[in-house]
Amino acid sequence: MAKKAIVLMNLGSPDSTSVKDVKKYLTEFLMDERVIDKPWLARTLLVRGIIVPFRAPKSAKAYESIWWKEGSPLIVLTKQLQEAVQKEMEEPVEIAMRYGNPSPKYCYDKLVRENPDLEEVVLFPLYPHYAMSSYETAVEYMKEIHEKYKYNFRISVTPPYYRDAEYIYSLAESIRPFTEKSFDKLLFSYHGVPERHILKGDITGQHCLKVNDCCHVTSAAHDQCYRHQTFITTELVTEKLQLPKEKVEQSFQSRLGRDPWLTPYTAKRLEELPAEGVKKLLVVCPAFVSDCLETLEEIAEEGKHIFLHAGGEEFTMIPCLNVHPLWIRSIVKLIGD
């Protein structure tokens, strides 16, 4: 029985690849006001009336193409991560998903049942970067459930670790073996967000996407600027791997809807790169620490197809950190800090 416990928090997946389960998952996900930041009525009409009915059958097919016999890769890999971290820690380690299962309440209840003297829970978001639609919503929801059900333990939160030396080292070392054979470019493809989210998150109200080269000009806004934080991860990993700048590029994937999202868009760059002389491409997706639909389907299947169809010759997707031993080491270190 422990006084302190760790919760690894991830996004979540549908319970199965059935259209019904995918609809339920997408509705919970997209009705989150930190994901689709429109007033409740507009969001409800858009999500329940348009996005979910049209998207669910397509998403269900996409999930089917990557589903493992044990379940969703994201959930299976997060469980594997839990087991690997647990081996290195005395405190109990649990997982909780922002949408779907296992839910935050299920996770807290299990911890309390098994550890009646629990005093503190450390939340570890499996997102290296701060975004309203990922890190923030996960943390705020865990806090909301904690308050709603009046649990007796206190919670603390691991800050975004996008520039943490151990994290950068683990990411760089996971990429290194792929850079040891010949390649033309390494593309860092991050999950995108609407530009509006970046403007909303700007605590100064006058920096993000307003100042020239905003993400490289010092600002208090950067503590919550997803775009800035992704650039820093790319720059630090590039430095660590001693790669020439011209062999590295950054883009943003997974755009939903017609609003402007962060650019350049990955799909567009994959189509353009072969004509620019890039024939052998490596792609890494550091917004995700566990492989998931967005890496296994959107990049490794769809992205590869776009690139090869446009004249590319070799496309290699570098796996996420998943259960890389250096990543486990950095999680343990970050939790201890």
Ligand SMILES: C=CC1=C(C)c2cc3[nH]c(cc4nc(cc5[nH]c(cc1n2)c(C)c5CCC(=O)O)C(CCC(=O)O)=C4C)c(C)c3C=C
């Ligand atoms: C407005 C829509 C979305 C925003 C903003 C968004 C931000 C965001 N998402 C992740 C991580 C993941 N997203 C995943 C899937 C996914 N994302 C969206 C929409 C937005 N995400 C949708 C609709 C979906 C579902 C699948 C689909 O229909 O395309 C996943 C994979 C989940 C899985 O089960 O494998 C992850 C992980 C981040 C980090 C982020 C902001 C930075």
Ligand SMILES: [Fe+2]
């Ligand atoms: Fe997403």
Ligand SMILES: [Fe+2]
């Ligand atoms: Fe910025």
